[in-house]
Amino acid sequence: MTDKLDQIHLLSNLARGLVSIYDAGLSGSQIRSPYPASLERGMHQLAAHQISIGVPPIAGLQDVFNLARQPLGTWGLEFDETLIGTGSDALIVRDKPTDICLEWASEEDAEALFQSEIMREVFDLCIEQNIPESYIAFRKLLIQRQVLTALERQRLKRQPELKPLRDILMRAYQPAPRSAVEDGNYWLCAHCGGLLLRDRDGFACENMRCAGSGRGEALSADNDVLWLEGGLRRYISRPGLPEITLQEELKSLGLNVTLWPAFDAYDLHFAVNDKVWAVDVKDWSNPYLLGSKLAKKVIPAPQNWVWDRAFYVFPDDRASEQRDYLRAFKSRWQAPSRTIALMMSDFIDLVKREIKKGRQNA
Structure with a gap:
């Protein structure tokens, strides 16, 4: 498999199909053909690619489940590194869609x-x-x-x-x-x-x-x-948890923090030493894929919500899962003007230093 676009379509279709089947199982529905359209497309794409590289093709849904429980790097399809990172992630663990699966399930939609x-x-x-x-x-x-x-x-x-x-x-x-x-x-x-x-x-x-x-x-x-x-x-509550955590941490430092200004132009808006900071909290499993998505994206500055500095901030446990998370993100990210990327604890330390500097200069 060499075409990156084909890889994107394949992973997205399989992931959305697996999530649909998972939801059906929660509601008590039995898994039977015809399967969700996205899964059917993904299965056909997967079988075609396996045949093209001389690998025995999947024979049915159980083969898909067996593959989905294996790290993507072991599928033998030579996935692009920017799509699967280290390749150590599976789409399903303990019969539940993983974070990487959910990220791929949303990949072909406009926005999560x-x-x-x-x-x-x-x-x-x-x-x-x-x-x-x-x-x-x-x-x-x-x-x-x-x-x-x-x-x-x-x-x-x-x-x-x-x-x-x-x-x-x-x-x-x-x-x-x-x-x-x-x-x-x-x-x-x-x-x-x-x-x-x-x-x-x-x-x-x-x-x-x-x-x-x-x-x-x-x-x-x-x-x-x-x-x-x-x-x-999946796409509001779960990724929103670190946004609320960061807001509460900043409020404990005495800052007046606004959530989702201008109807979600970005996540957090506050002032430090008369300078306005804008923060987008991103909670993704795959830093390569995230870096590619944000490669040229500038955090908006709508009327009444303009900023002096902007930040992409990532939960610390992402670095615990993947030690070089920030480096991997930056390898695919082109930093816009006045914008930097930090892990959350490093960002909070930066805020504390700025607050201390402002008090010393007062």
């Missing part, structure tokens, strides 16, 4: 933010009515409350900021899968607040980065427990 029609509706309605406070409140709710009871949702939709979005809020959450019930309770992840799901080893968070976090709150299965629909869990 608009993966869900629900967020498109929220975005359009809030812009039309010029209610940024509702946009911020809604998005923050999805990040901080992946799981609700039906009664809690009824109360939330009466809050002033959320009231304009009450009909959309009703559709953002769906009944939690009954397969996640144990001894009459649903259990939440102690780290992210997501739902613990049953798997071959017991119960675990859908977000594999929460491994070992253990059980948090218990919710009685008699209380009509709801959880976010799949696109919102």
Whole structure:
């Protein structure tokens, strides 16, 4: 396989198909042909490439699952390094889509933010009515409350900021899968607040980065427990967690931080020593792919939200997973003017130094 575009289409189709099958399994649906269209396309592409290089082609869905559980670098298809990084990541682990799988599932869509029609509706309605406070409140709710009871949702939709979005809020959450019930309770992840799901080893968070976090709150299965629909869990709630973490850390330093200014022109806006900083938090497994996507992208500076310095910031645990994460990102990234990339702890240290410098010069 030599054509990079073919590789992109293949990985994207397979990933989206695997995510669709995973979602169907959560809802109790049986896996049967015809499979999701994206998976069918991916399987045909994969078989054609295997034949072209003299590798025995896949014979069916089980072969796809077997491959998806193996590191991409072992598939024998000579994937481009910018697409798979070190090649050590698989698309499925413990029968769940991995971060790299979810990144590929969104690759051929316009933006991960608009993966869900629900967020498109929220975005359009809030812009039309010029209610940024509702946009911020809604998005923050999805990040901080992946799981609700039906009664809690009824109360939330009466809050002033959320009231304009009450009909959309009703559709953002769906009944939690009954397969996640144990001894009459649903259990939440102690780290992210997501739902613990049953798997071959017991119960675990859908977000594999929460491994070992253990059980948090218990919710009685008699209380009509709801959880976010799949696109919102994966592309709004999960990557939004480090955004909220960074905002809270900066607020603890005494800074006035605005989330998602100008309806998400970027993630965080604040001033340090009379200079305005703009931050986009990026939480991707593959730094090569992320660097390629952001190669020439300039963080916007819309009216009333212009900035003096801009930053791409990555959660520290990405560097724990891949020691040279920042170097790998920069190898594919062309830094725009006044923009730098840092791991989160290094960025916070920079903010602290700037605050200290401002106090010394006061």
